[in-house]
Amino acid sequence: MLDLICPQCREPLTATERNWRCANGHSYDQARQGYLNLLLVQHKNSRQPGDTPTMLACRQAFLDAGHYQPVSDEINRLIAELAPRTLLDMGCGEGYYTHRLTAALPGTAIGGLDISKDAVLKACRRSRDIQWLVASSARLPVADASLDAALCVFSPWSWDECLRSLRPGGHVLLVGPDADHLLSLRAKLYDSVHPTPELIKQLPEGLRIVNDQVLRYALDLKPADLASLIGMTPHGFRSRPERQQALLETGLPELEVAMRMVLLQRC
Numbered sequence: 001m002l003d004l005i006c007p008q009c010r011e012p013l014t015a016t017e018r019n020w021r022c023a024n025g026h027s028y029d030q031a032r033q034g035y036l037n038l039l040l041v042q043h044k045n046s047r048q049p050g051d052t053p054t055m056l057a058c059r060q061a062f063l064d065a066g067h068y069q070p071v072s073d074e075i076n077r078l079i080a081e082l083a084p085r086t087l088l089d090m091g092c093g094e095g096y097y098t099h100r101l102t103a104a105l106p107g108t109a110i111g112g113l114d115i116s117k118d119a120v121l122k123a124c125r126r127s128r129d130i131q132w133l134v135a136s137s138a139r140l141p142v143a144d145a146s147l148d149a150a151l152c153v154f155s156p157w158s159w160d161e162c163l164r165s166l167r168p169g170g171h172v173l174l175v176g177p178d179a180d181h182l183l184s185l186r187a188k189l190y191d192s193v194h195p196t197p198e199l200i201k202q203l204p205e206g207l208r209i210v211n212d213q214v215l216r217y218a219l220d221l222k223p224a225d226l227a228s229l230i231g232m233t234p235h236g237f238r239s240r241p242e243r244q245q246a247l248l249e250t251g252l253p254e255l256e257v258a259m260r261m262v263l264l265q266r267c
């Protein structure tokens with residue numbers, strides 16, 4: 001179990017069956033699906049924050065087809081080497097990577113957190129052995145220095161919250177697109193391709209990079225998988241539908257994944 005804290009007063013939360021409570025009497029009921037909602041209404045940035053249901057469905061279809069399994073396998077390898085006792089997946093989405101981690105980390109207390117309740121509901125269907133949380137990465141509901149490891153795949157994170165919640169010597173693995181990730185797809189969808197922002201713009205004091213690598217491999221996608229890939233990303237609503245349609249008709253033989261993976265350690 002992770003050391004959860006109350007989102008209102010930051011006191012430790014303890015559970016009696018499905019009810020979580022702090023010393024100040026703030027109380028949270030675990031949903032019957034298994035997740036705990038620790039996102040206070042004043043910390044939501046919209047009524048339904050996070051990815052849309054269409055994006056979630058597309059991501060689940062694409063991930064479950066195994067197209068990013070090499071990414072998941074590499075995440076598992078990097079994190080298993082750390083042998084963490086506690087791990088939190090920040091912005092876990094519908095839980096693909098979090099769930100695959102359970103096989104690599106028997107005995108680790110694993111939590112998956114996302115601001116989207118719809119995403120967490122999907123995640124709950126993957127496993128009951130993971131502590132699923134609706135919460136924001138900007139306010140992690142875990143105690144100071146309580147995490148051995150944190151993971152963040154294609155999601156936003158807060159440096160301050162990583163520094164606060166990781167124990168000294170603990171690690172955070174950040175995973176995101178490298179400059180030429182899915183470049184041929186982007187070149188077909190837009191007149192000009194915008195550069196991919198650097199995964200890490202400025203490293204804060206208190207964290208050091210211990211491993212920095214780019215995982216590359218080719219994807220050979222059927223039209224339905226290509227449609228899921230477009231739909232799970234902002235390309236689905238940013239690019240013109242006729243461009244998307246043309247792409248689905250022609251296919252995309254030379255599509256390359258370029259996933260940057262940066263492992264950092266709290267000093």
Ligand SMILES: C[S@@+](CC[C@H](N)C(=O)[O-])C[C@H]1O[C@@H](n2cnc3c(N)ncnc32)[C@H](O)[C@@H]1O
Binds near residue numbers: 093
């Ligand atoms: C691109 S998806 C990645 C999901 C998952 N990590 C994966 O790669 O399959 C980004 C996720 O971040 C979540 N998200 C966005 N802002 C967040 C925040 N402040 N705190 C927690 N999750 C957030 C979204 O709801 C979405 O599920």
